[in-house]
Amino acid sequence: MNVAEISTNVHYIGVNDRRTDLFESLWPLPYGVSYNSYLVAGPEKAAIIDGVEAAYALEQIGHIREILGDRKPDYLVINHMEPDHSGAIRILREVYPDITIVATRQALDMVKGFYGEEASTIAVKEGDSISLGEGTTLRFVPIPMVHWPETMVSILEEEKILFSGDAFGCFGALNGGVTDEEMSTDHYFPEMVRYYSNIVGKYGAFVQKALKKLESVEIAAICPTHGPVWRGRIAEVVGLYDRLSRYEPLDNGVTIIYGSMYGNTARLAEEAARALTEAGVRDISIHDASRSGHSYIISDIFRHRGLIVAAPTYNDTLFPPVKTLLDAIATRGVKNREVLLFGSNTWAQRAVPVMEEILAKAGIEPIASPVVMKQSASADVIAAVRQSAAALAARLATFDK
Template sequence: MNTHRISDNIHYIGVNDRTTERFETLWPLPYGVSYNSYLVTGSDKAAIIDGVEVSHALQQIDAITEILGDRKPDYLVINHMEPDHSGAIRILRQAFPDIIIVGNAQTIAMVNGYYGVADNTLIVKDGDTLSLGEDSSLKFLLTPMVHWPETMVTYFDKEKTLFSGDAFGCFGALNGAVIDSDMDTAVYFPEMIRYYSNIVGKYGQFVQRALKKLEGVEISTICSTHGPVWRQQISKVVDLYDRLSRYEPLDNGVTIVYGSMYGNTERMAEAAAQALAEAGIKNIVVRNASKTDLSYIIADLFTHAGVIIAAPTYSDGLFPPVDAVMTAMSVRGLKNRRIAIMGSHTWAPMAIKKMSAHLEACGLEPITEPVAAKQAPSADILAKCRELAASLAATLG
């Protein structure tokens, strides 16, 4: 059984999912994902914090029974209603009919809307506490839009533990150990950038608001809903979320994203990549938007300070895979990037116009004039691609 002691009063009762191909049917899961759930026991009451996805319900119930024996859980605290954490509610209710569902007003309305469960609930407000017995209580802090409007976090004062919901979470199932100090965490950091940028990336200002709200709270353990329990590397994790939510690049590298049907636009991207390397840029990632999953390209864009986008005109519009990348950028309001664009066409140019409109939606301005190629890029056009890249490199210092 996947139970794990985190402290005297906290047990891990979450599950690993190594079967689902794509989170939210969108984002690839090469290392799987965990749906973390916790059991907090006080002298009088026991509370489950965060649930699991529906197909893992029985596993969670077995874990609860293994820890509590004849005792029954009194509360189910729902920090976040997305079904990866709430899907098992009805089954949990059947197993433990007296369990009280705890959430804020928005959460409880959603519990009813999704699962038709309206009785035996407890509505909490920002700052409310719930006693679990002598010396132990849970405190609820509302953190809207991290990642849905009802999102909140729960703080267990006695052990200075923050149950943070999706905040500080990452992709990647847990491989035996649960706490960061008991494992090699290297795989989780790229998966954290991908998780943040893909899932939460649009809500940077709300993450910042939540971080400010938590500033005075003493935290020795972070129990999020996905990935390791953080104890040893809290400052690294909080710093990463802080930087990502401020849209601050993580390095001075460049992401080149291109689309190309017959190789002509690709040659422009290659010329730019070479020029960047010659200018001393070491972190250069060149992505074919038709091949690399959008998920990884979004993570690259959140990582590097520089961006070059190159795409053909397609049916009087922008080549669709690159259009999807630029839509993902504007949806997330990507900021603070040095960016340059290149477009190609055969008879009626449209790519650059469409790319410029996407950038305008982001509030980003290209650092230099776009390069436009008609049909195959000439030596002169390729020289311009190199110049564009050199100008970009110069801004990255």
């Protein structure tokens, strides 16, 4: 597999990676990931759009030969320079020494830095296009910071096909189907939220700019660099990216993150979850920050409107795995969340002030006074936790679904 016709002129020539455990050495890939590459063959010239990771170079070249035979690709269009899409360049240039790399100036500088001087390049900017012959014009639109500064998208004008780079991408290798119309896409949507929130989540404002830029472009298919090609569910996918990049939660559920060494703080999380349930909240995710994969927790934070953080004081600061998560929220500038904080300690409370400091960086202010527990949960502490959880539930009920 992995050669599939998208239209008469456009073929999928990407690869599946089911071997990498951690994307960017950080994010687990339980369903693998695809590095999507496309071949646009016009009557006169042929262009490869987006590359693959280095280990898959020969597989991609096999796909190119399967379609082009002895004809050689003329252009390699690099929408996004990150090595998961450009690693194969060196080998591709060995095999096709006359190929011309088409990218933004900034991307070409990065090509030079990563892979050395290249023979032939064309630097493109906003609105530039190249023709592959009649009926096959590629136009380029920079979309900086989605997800690197050099990024652009390419549009096959006559067919209204958008080659979107990482935008609209998701984790999950392709299991036979390439377009959304030839597969069940259900499991890709949670993986899109996880991909977006972890990888692109910091750049919401830039994603919004990109969406505005592309608003007037009529699109018949989206060909991203990861995950399915979108044709039947374009509106849903664009809507999801729009919502996530505005930091609008997807539902009124609650993410509860806790850290706990002896179980006392964990109990506060459980009590809060029960009180939320009694007050009508139905979508609750509880995560032990020391054990749940952080990429899944970050994904839930982007999904749910409610957030409860409960953690001990540790060496005069916030319990480390919870601190890492709050830093991830602040780095990504998460907004529009209804937040409660619970802190524990045995001799001097520091967890809560550190939580407040970090969240203040993201402009997040808790909706109620923090609950502080010393050593173990007294009846008063449990009552305070339940009361603030009920207040959170009441607040969440005021938002539209």
